[in-house]
Amino acid sequence: MSRQTLFDKIWQSHEICQNDEGQSLLWVDRHLAHEGSFHAFNKLAERGLTVRHPELTLGIADHYVPTLSRSLTDVNEKTRNVIEQLISNTRAHGVPLIGMNDPRQGIVHVVGPELGLTQPGLVMVCGDSHTSTHGALGALAFGIGASEVAHVLATQTLWQNKPKQLRIRINGSLSPAVSAKDIALAWISRLGADGARGYAIEYAGSAIDDLSVEARLTLCNLSIEGGARCGMIAPDEKTIEYLRDRPMAPKGEDFEFASTWWRTLATDADASFDREVELDASDIAPQVTWGTSPEEAMPITGRVPNPDDEHSPDKARQHRDSLEYMGLKPDQLLTDIVINRIFIGSCTNARIEDLRAAAAVLKGRKSKVPGLISAGSTQVKAQAEAEGLDQIFIDAGLEWRESGCSMCVGMNGDQLKSGERCASSTNRNFKGRQGLGSRTHLMSPAMVAAAAVAGHLADVRPLLQEVSQS
């Protein structure tokens, strides 16, 4: 039994059987469903199937919900239709739903941990690639497509090939103003957007031990941007204390019983990985992306790369294409890139600590550009308001919105105009992600706030020094 990784232990405890080709049938503890689940529910309907374990699925409205109000009359018919399908599908199958007007509404990957639904040792799935987020609490959590969602609904199981395992160690400690987002962009820019494809990641090392649970959620969230389907961190005392007393976590004796098991889940000292990567935390500076893939990231102190310096012809072509789309010139200083808007939101970086970090920079300052702030959940929004953060944002000239996926994906209509350039706390700088022709620069919430104050991409560190000196 020794020599097992965190991943092995969860996989083994959930493996029902294997088929002749060696694929495993896994038991699924928790399934989260958002509006996009309509394709999967339609598949069930086509085949006349029911939901096998409705109590193990939780519906949450996030992708299409409006952020200006909480009224379905304020959204166009097609959007309303998608939200209403989530309501009718969950109701028809007896699946619990956190609807748009519920005080616990928010982005699935923010709400799961916040309610204590996410727990160490669970297998969790959702029809959304950022399900990797939940691995931060030591769950094996990954995104799936609509056919797989239909399979989970019908059977509460899933066929999976066991991935290889990669450990990313971040040694040492992070410098001030460097965050989990910067760790993620740093490793993805080094390994590539498909660098971890086919691997389950475990993050380890002293810098990871030091991260708060919320920061770990950010880091695991971005695992998919490096191609890994899941990213995980062994549960420790911080994890256990985070979960204690959350509404959907086990209670009383059950909690003690569960946490005894959670403490055994950490990777054994002599377990081996298929691949190991190490980074020194002190080498990581605040990062920004300049291109149209999360791998096109670099420290804010750098310059836009010159494709002529690239020796791989494919890479050079990719860089040229990215520069053209982003409207940038080779070798220009990153801090010379002027922005039109900012967005702070998404399952990556819209938890309370993220909003505090942005507010610390914006306090008493004005944003030079318009922008939106959409808290990761309605509870986070309430918390931020209790702390007066909303007023800091509003005083800075920014819009304080309701919670949802909002401008991370623009499905609800919160979009950039073509050609607009946005400093964004989200996870994907893909072409058109924030609206047709949109130009996205990914960075941490504090770095977004710094860009807002400067009107161009900017290093947050000097701004924070000014704050501490004043």
Add this chain to the structure above:
Amino acid sequence: MTPFTQLTAPACPLVRSNVDTDQLIPARFMKEPRRVGYGQFLLYDLRHDDTGKPIGDFILNQPGADQSQIMVTRRNFGAGSSREAAVYALVDFGFRCVIAPSFGDIFSSNAVNNGLLPALVSEADADRLLNALETEPTHITVDLATQQIHFADQIIPFDINAVWKTKLLNGWDDIDLTEGYRSAIDSFLLTYQTRYPWTQGQPEGALGLIARDNR
């Protein structure tokens, strides 16, 4: 699902890397029901200019492109969002196979679940194939049993996970297969529920809280 055995069809080169699923189908089209046909949305923003006019020299807008059933492209195809709609767009357009040096993980399983073959080739072979296609629109043959691609007078091998190969060759669907494992699931659950009782649904009260949801 229709089994995939051997396919001879015109191939279409998409000479780009990192074609993510947001590009394969922009999010704004995903509100549509599948019955409208998702082929019209495939690579929409690459196919059309800002005013919605088709861009003439984009590969999918060229004469005969609508006949092609095989796409050849560069690394990291289908990365990003788990949206199966990206596969629906390819399949509804008429594609049955995509050849690339690497694919997004979730994209590949979505593809197989819709009878679309994600064929993995080396970077060098992708280049050879793309070069051959650049000179003239060509019929190529993809043979799943032998895992070979035949074009001009060349043969290149491709990789595919063994389970996926079996599924594609037989046109199998997972839900049907899993029904055969019902008793294995039940006996697994007996042990699992005793060992990890708190994993079975929400603690007392939490579900009530949720059930009183604000729809």
